Amino acid sequence: MEDQNLTVTLTLDNDEELECDVLTIFSAGTHEYIALLPLDENGDANENGDVFLYRYEEIDGEPNLSNIEDDDEYEAAADAFDEWLDEQEFNELLDEDE
Template sequence: MSEKPNTRPEQEGMEDDDSDILVTLTLDDDSEVECSILTIYECDGKDYIVLLPLDENGEENDEGEVFIYRYSEDGDGNPSLENIEDEDEYEAAAERFDELLDEAEWDALLEDD
């Protein structure tokens, strides 16, 4: 479900697009990927952000691929994203995101009743 991208977080920028906040990731090969923010959540006392890559038309991709980063804000409220280097931490964060997806799907089913 989630993949660990090769990015340089220090090269990430955010821009406000009226209805959505988009994040531009600069990959190791210097290509850029626009992403929408799916969620920000807590796992084991740390915050994480899940980004959904958009296609060349700015539409959500159909591949089910997402990027997960450690998320924080500085004293001025500016966001900061960090690669998750520790494999155990990444697995825990990805597993928690999967749990959140399952909960959201269950909630959607209950609302349909």
């Protein structure tokens, strides 16, 4: 099966549109979150390390993103994302050994 990147277009506060790869949708506490990696003008992953985290939910089958306003909630989401990243790196190491 071919990997196909899922993308989301964000509209920033200045009305600029930013295309992002969906890295993952994950749970932390009682909410789901989405991690987005901005793409450059060529559609390639922007390697400056910025990842955007948003609260994610589906309303009537449609994805809905909302800002994480609470610092404690953001910390919990960021910690869960860091754990996901660590797991991905670990799995890559296992795949290299096979």
